Amino acid sequence: MRIAECDIAVIGAGPAGLAAAARAKQCGACRVILMDRDRELGGILNQCIHNGFGLQLLSQELTGPEYAEHFINEARDAGVETMLDTMVLSVAPGGRITAVNRSGGLMRISAKAIILAMGARERNRGAVTIPGMRPAGVFTAGAAQRFVNMEGYMPGKRIVVLGSGDIGLIMARRLTWEGARVEAVLEILPFPSGLTRNIVQCLNDQGIPLYLGHTVVDVHGEERVSGVTVARVDDSLKPIPGTEWDIECDTLLLSVGLIPENELTRDAGGELDPVTGGPVVTDEMETSVPGVFACGNVVHIHDLVDNVTREAWTAGEGAARFVAGRQPAGLTIRTRAGDGIRYVVPHILHLDNLAARDVRLFMRATRPDERVQVEAVVGDQVVFSKFERVVRPAEMIALTIPRGKVSSGVAAFGSETRLIVRVRPRDCDAGPKGGAKA
Amino acid sequence: MTREIRELTCIVCPVGCRLRAAVEDGQLLDVEGNSCKRGAEYAQAELCAPKRTVTSTVRVYGGFLPLVPVRTLEPIPKHRIGQALIEMAKARVNAPVDIHQVVVADVAGTGVDVIASRSMPEKAG
Numbered sequence: 001m002r003i004a005e006c007d008i009a010v011i012g013a014g015p016a017g018l019a020a021a022a023r024a025k026q027c028g029a030c031r032v033i034l035m036d037r038d039r040e041l042g043g044i045l046n047q048c049i050h051n052g053f054g055l056q057l058l059s060q061e062l063t064g065p066e067y068a069e070h071f072i073n074e075a076r077d078a079g080v081e082t083m084l085d086t087m088v089l090s091v092a093p094g095g096r097i098t099a100v101n102r103s104g105g106l107m108r109i110s111a112k113a114i115i116l117a118m119g120a121r122e123r124n125r126g127a128v129t130i131p132g133m134r135p136a137g138v139f140t141a142g143a144a145q146r147f148v149n150m151e152g153y154m155p156g157k158r159i160v161v162l163g164s165g166d167i168g169l170i171m172a173r174r175l176t177w178e179g180a181r182v183e184a185v186l187e188i189l190p191f192p193s194g195l196t197r198n199i200v201q202c203l204n205d206q207g208i209p210l211y212l213g214h215t216v217v218d219v220h221g222e223e224r225v226s227g228v229t230v231a232r233v234d235d236s237l238k239p240i241p242g243t244e245w246d247i248e249c250d251t252l253l254l255s256v257g258l259i260p261e262n263e264l265t266r267d268a269g270g271e272l273d274p275v276t277g278g279p280v281v282t283d284e285m286e287t288s289v290p291g292v293f294a295c296g297n298v299v300h301i302h303d304l305v306d307n308v309t310r311e312a313w314t315a316g317e318g319a320a321r322f323v324a325g326r327q328p329a330g331l332t333i334r335t336r337a338g339d340g341i342r343y344v345v346p347h348i349l350h351l352d353n354l355a356a357r358d359v360r361l362f363m364r365a366t367r368p369d370e371r372v373q374v375e376a377v378v379g380d381q382v383v384f385s386k387f388e389r390v391v392r393p394a395e396m397i398a399l400t401i402p403r404g405k406v407s408s409g410v411a412a413f414g415s416e417t418r419l420i421v422r423v424r425p426r427d428c429d430a431g432p433k434g435g436a437k438a
Numbered sequence: 439m440t441r442e443i444r445e446l447t448c449i450v451c452p453v454g455c456r457l458r459a460a461v462e463d464g465q466l467l468d469v470e471g472n473s474c475k476r477g478a479e480y481a482q483a484e485l486c487a488p489k490r491t492v493t494s495t496v497r498v499y500g501g502f503l504p505l506v507p508v509r510t511l512e513p514i515p516k517h518r519i520g521q522a523l524i525e526m527a528k529a530r531v532n533a534p535v536d537i538h539q540v541v542v543a544d545v546a547g548t549g550v551d552v553i554a555s556r557s558m559p560e561k562a563g
């Protein structure tokens with residue numbers, strides 16, 4: 001069996017793995033190996049040919065492949081070694097990785113630190129259990145995206161999309177532009193789960209109807225999909241009898257969300273957060289297994305790649321510090337999602353880090369809201385607060401706690417103290433530019 | 439004089455700012471809610487001459503992959519999108535392709551070029 005040794009092994013070469021590997025190398029790690037099961041670097045970005053990437057970090061609006069190429073070049077220039085067509089099979093606690101590829105067969109790679117960047121996979125039909133026949137013509141939106149944008153095949157001519165996730169919205173426009181007819185997009189929730197800009201440019205621009213509070217209750221067809229039955233749902237998301245109607249179509253695309261890909265994390269013994277589906281991490285992006293770091297969609301689902309890259313830099317720096325034996329010690333405080341917030345990442349903050357640098361928290365709102373304060377609270381003290389005109393579950397919120405805002409005095413509150421992030425309605429008169437809305 | 443407030447969602451970037459544009463006799467007077475100056479420009483364009491960046495793919499001869507993704511270098515008028523897509527569908531390029539290489543010049547008579555959005559090496563062997 002081939003055996004390799006390195007300072008840091010990075011699993012997954014999407015934007016998370018690329019940026020983490022490059023940053024670790026730039027921070028002084030010696031040998032950094034980046035592995036991916038795919039035939040090229042870049043991860044999901046290679047199939048995301050639409051524009052909308054990099055505006056925050058690169059100040060340009062790029063397509064997915066362009067964003068990927070930027071960071072592929074950076075990783076290469078930094079001296080990161082890459083292994084493609086390489087599937088990682090397991091990660092044992094202690095840093096032993098087992099992987100397999102065609103040229104090397106079964107391999108063992110031992111690393112002083114590991115960065116998990118395996119991304120996410122799509123929820124499929126099984127995961128949402130649609131009743132009805134099992135004809136051909138039911139695809140996940142991401143699989144369709146890969147067919148159309150990378151292989152050059154159309155999945156069908158008359159399409160219904162279930163779920164208003166971004167991939168489904170983007171694909172509704174893409175398929176329309178390629179000559180297909182998208183009959184409808186159905187969303188079971190009362191609000192869209194994709195970004196507003198995608199509703200505007202992908203549905204409204206193309207005249208594709210979006211039915212909120214609707215779902216597919218039946219799939220018809222013998223060999224190939226011939227249509228679906230849809231129905232309105234009630235408050236508990238159950239279909240309302242009598243509201244059904246049929247839509248003729250040859251293809252049903254599912255855009256019903258992503259699930260962080262954490263088999264390897266579990267293998268390694270990492271604790272998972274049941275809400276995000278990803279590992280519990282510190283502000284260094286370290287999991288509960290010392291020396292095992294994580295970043296990107298494997299930790300929680302991101303809607304902006306810029307935030308993936310930022311998170312990956314933190315993981316890369318953290319892993320390099322770990323290898324150099326300079327990781328922060330001392331007391332930590334846990335974060336917790338308060339009112340109006342579904343989850344907060346990272347889960348654990350070092351008081352030393354809070355004193356020494358700005359610490360960025362990522363979170364999602366539980367429900368859509370307007371004109372609110374998002375605030376971080378320790379005990380009865382608001383340590384930081386930020387005005388948001390609009391919060392939506394589809395759009396991740398970033399809250400950067402400036403250094404020094406959480407004093408080391410909180411240690412005196414004891415180990416049960418939490419840093420709670422919550423959404424509070426803003427007092428009516430306090431908005432910028434005088435609130436016209438009552 | 440008719441003065442009205444139009445609500446728009448800025449689509450310049452994924453942040454999706456909600457804009458309130460004050461319009462009088464077809465002229466944009468004021469924009470609120472944008473967090474960068476591109477939002478004000480967007481409101482101006484969207485109300486007078488809407489434009490979109492168009493992304494698609496073009497067939498490659500002898501490439502590592504059969505398609506190369508492309509985009510318009512700048513947004514083009516919305517009513518030219520159909521013609522632009524037809525021209526992109528007909529276009530062919532030979533590998534290797536450089537990132538940002540012009541694949542279709544002056545697409546649909548808009549004066550805007552369509553460029554490759556990644557590099558595409560030749561097929562090995």
Ligand SMILES: Cc1cc2nc3c(=O)[nH]c(=O)nc-3n(C[C@H](O)[C@H](O)[C@H](O)COP(=O)(O)OP(=O)(O)OC[C@H]3O[C@@H](n4cnc5c(N)ncnc54)[C@H](O)[C@@H]3O)c2cc1C
Pocket residue numbers: 011012013014015016017035036037038042043044045048050051052053054086087088089117118119120142145166167170261264295296297298301302303304305306308452
């Ligand atoms: C369809 C779609 C549209 C999007 N649109 C936008 C947009 O307009 N703007 C924006 O900013 N963001 C957008 N995003 C979000 C952003 O692109 C993603 O959040 C980001 O790409 C996630 O990066 P990642 O590196 O975590 O995961 P990925 O890119 O998924 O990379 C994970 C990699 O890990 C590899 N891997 C997994 N398991 C293993 C294993 N066991 N062994 C070896 N390799 C493994 C996979 O092959 C893959 O290459 C979009 C996302 C999607 C899916």
